[in-house]
Amino acid sequence: MSEVVVAKRYADALFELGQEKSKLDTFQEEMKTLRKVALENGSLETVLKHPRIPADRKKELVNESFKGFSEEVLHTLHLLIDRHRTEIIIPLAERFLAKVNEHHGVQEATVYTVRELSEEEKQRLSKTFAPKVGKDSLIIDNRVDPDLLGGVRIRIGNRIFDGSVRGKLDQMERELLSANNRG
Known part of the structure; x- marks a missing residue:
């Protein structure tokens, strides 16, 4: 087994x-x-x-x-x-x-930021993102990642919400490369 x-x-x-x-x-x-x-x-x-x-x-x-x-x-x-x-x-x-x-209607989330979040910021993120995954609230594990440059990246279960500057730059790079390959 x-x-x-x-x-x-x-x-x-x-x-x-x-x-x-x-x-x-x-x-x-x-x-x-x-x-x-x-x-x-x-x-x-x-x-x-x-x-x-x-x-x-x-x-x-x-x-x-x-x-x-x-x-x-x-x-x-x-x-x-x-x-x-x-x-x-x-x-x-x-x-x-x-x-x-699950019983309490909460889920763990890992939040990557360039600096440590305050409790108020964690609560705001929880209030914003918990409904997106069908939960009442999130238990936030904040991890500092200086490579992000700014913004946040949130991992909830197998979902990732990327609002980081690094993520946006990477997305722009992919779009530019894909446009160059077509044209």
């Missing part, structure tokens, strides 16, 4: 459990932390997959590393260790977070 399908099953089960126990917000924060740690620290997966480290020791390590996490999320991690499925931690966290966002 593919990693994506397995991750989806675990994420769906954890989501339903979170709804039943009114702990969705808690699980959401824990899964954000888990995803961040797993993405930034490749040694976590290496240790959890290592065949010479006993499962009990791996569980202790998880308990120590994620002290304060809910019993349910820790239990899910223990299950992944027992079933030798620790490679799905990141896809599981991402699927879970996407499901919670």
